[in-house]
Amino acid sequence: MGTPATSGQAAGLVVAAHGRHYAVALDGGGQRQCYTRGKKSGPAVGDRVLIRMEGDQEGVIVGIEPRRNLLYRSDALRSKQFAANLDQLLIVLAPEPEFSEDLMGRALVAAWSAGIEPIIVLNKADLTAALERARARLQPLADLEVHIITLSALDAGQVRRALDPVLHGRRSLLLGQSGMGKSTLLNALVPTAAAATQAHSEALGTGRHTTTSTRLYALPGGGEIIDSPGFQAFGLQHLSVHDIEQGFPEFAEAIAHCRFYNCTHQHEPGCGVLAALARGEIPPTRHALYRRILEENGAAQRY
Template identity: 65%
Template sequence: MDKAPVLHGRVIAAHGRHYTVELSDGSLRKCFPRGKKAVAVVGDRVCISPQGELEGAIDQVLERSSLLYRSDDIRSKQFAANVDQLLIVVAPEPLFSDDLLWRALVAAHSADIKPIVVLNKTDLHASLPRAREQLSLLANTGTEIIEVCATNPEQVHARLGPLLQERCSLLLGQSGMGKSTLLNVLVPQAQAHTQEHSQALGTGKHTTTSTRLYHLPGGGDLIDSPGFQAFGLYHLSATDIEHGFPEFSAGVEHCRFYNCTHRHEPGCGVLAALERGDIAPQRHDLYKRILAENEAQGRY
């Protein structure tokens, strides 16, 4: 009996242990992993064995260029691979969380993924200055900030289109930031559902329930991920966390001790930069919180 051929494809959707794999000819197969662990994530390039006409088993996940995690007190979970850049959507209303935004930035920098902050809803003129002031604390991090109004498709394509071509980008944001509206502009065939955020609660309802990859009309790929209300970083080492704060890098070179934690050591270049005002105190406070959280979990 002839052995079934090995097929190569890319995971474009994941829900639990069920995956949609797009093959090189553009056809789709519903796939499952061999064994008990769901090892593949959206963006993975995989080898599968056909199972019937429309299904398959994932035999191997090929080498990744990058991998993003979400984690909480219980576990860390992989959710996207081979991502070139992270687009984090924020808006003047509802008020976005600095803590969540900055944690997502740490995750991107630690994985050597370029982060871009997309300030959406720029037509909300009354609350726009407050949002810009929040983002000004990222001035020394080298983070690119793009302002758009998702209800102005021409503007969105003009400002984001060139950044997305020939790249795999992950679209991420808290609920209510207009992420699904932005997705619909960039990928019309996505037909993502949009909902008005609740004025009473000051937050939005999740409109994305699973992670999915879309091909952009102008080239490149866009991965849409569910809105997040938490972004744990328990999977990161102390070195990874330091790497997640690019404004620390110049100061690190002047630390007296090679294993400096940048919290209390004498001769610390990072603390000296903080004292000079080169590092925002709020950013250094987050760095200390993340270290303390991971230490409390016994991560290192």
């Protein structure tokens, strides 16, 4: 810890969060239910914290150790922290119900801008016909050398064979829209998690959110995995213009050829990114996402 524990205090790891209530696993053993005081931003699962003991089972979080990274989303109304100090982000997708390329793209931008390695887990591999369409939609990311793992979460043995080498010794966040099979995947990785699963409703074309809190699990083969509630929106208003550019690694080489140092890659003459887009080297869908995020953040007006 950056701040050493004194008498009546203890250091630990935030292993679960629900609202402003946190479960902290203490370094010396045991777990405490903790909360924060005041309106300042609270900790996230994966944070190292210092707590002041209260009674036999509770505590107040009084300090947070500096983070390596923090993955979160934000819009004009609120922010939602997913997890801290991550090595990688596993984005769970499926051929059915159809996943949102916009939401997936935003999660990738958030990960890349925070220096977190993204991995796509394409679930429901048994849906053969739909699977090929999903792979075609993911081809631009495969071209960027994003690791894409195809499996069926219903086959626990297959899940462990595919993911154990990827997860071993690392802290990973499991993230996905509702209906993608995220909870089934977690149950295959951590049988003791007893995560609730909800059958996909064919009539509605969507699944129900089955995870209501964020929780860290130790993996049987080593490493940690954090499960977070499904999401239907992914605002990125906390990102700077530079952060947004970092979220589009396919722009990097082209940016070096921009005529203007403060190019927005939208309309400027001599823009390397627009030239690469015209040559077909950057997918139009990715550039369109970049422009949407800039517009939402009001970044274009800052130049």
